[in-house]
Amino acid sequence: MSRILLIAGDFVEDYEIMVPFQALQAMGHEVHAVCPEKREGDSIKTAIHDFEGDQTYTEKPGHHFTLNATFAETDPADYDALVVPGGRAPEYLRLNERVLELVRHFMEYEKPVAVICHGAQLLAAATSLEGLRVSAYPACAPEVTLAGGDFAEIEVDQAITCGKLVSAPAWPAHPAWLKQFNTLLD
Known part of the structure; x- marks a missing residue:
């Protein structure tokens, strides 16, 4: 069983937070969902x-997602892996230096990282993607490239693993994305 940190914020994509949160728990992993300035029990809005x-x-408006951990108390050393869902949240979360520090920790220590859709914006803002093949929602391709990554233009229901990084263009890729990520967690 792995301990997984999931970083999200208001208007995260509904499926991209709820599906991995529940599926990874069903696989036996412990998942802590956090958001800057929010505590365990607070909720965030999804889209x-x-x-x-x-x-x-x-x-369209989504659901309210209840966080199960407190961002301010998060120590990345306590976690084995990271999940970054997409939606609009990564766009503004990348402006939070503490969020970027957390992401850098997982990349620098070569821990498994799963990003989907606009989650690549957060990855590109936090670290160099030099030498990595990364998929994302196509509108994020310039950011992946500017961060030094090789943008992987793949079908919307596919995922790609490059080292310890698993990425995908959008929620239709959940089966492939979660399967590849879970392989890195074993």
Whole structure:
């Protein structure tokens, strides 16, 4: 069993927080979901992003997700792996230096990291992606490239593993993304 840190914020993508949170627990892992300035028991708002034939995804109100750990008390050394869901949260979470420090810890210590969709924005803001093949929502490709990464343009239901990093373009990739991430946790 691994201890996994999940970093999120308001308007995280609903499926991209709830599915890995529940699935990883069902696999026997301990998952702590945190958000800056929030405590265990607080909730964050989620957004549902869907692909309906428009030039980009649509966004609808999601659910309230209850956090089960306190951000201010988070020590990355206590965790074996990191999950960064997408949605709009990574866009502003990357402005929080403590969040970036947490992400850097997992990358520097070569612990398993799973990012999906816009989660790559947080990764690109925290560290160099030099030598890494990284997938993300296509609109994040410039950030991956500017951070030195090789953007992996893959199907929306696929995932890619590069070293200890598992990445995917969006929630339709959950089966592949979670399977690859779980392999790194064993």
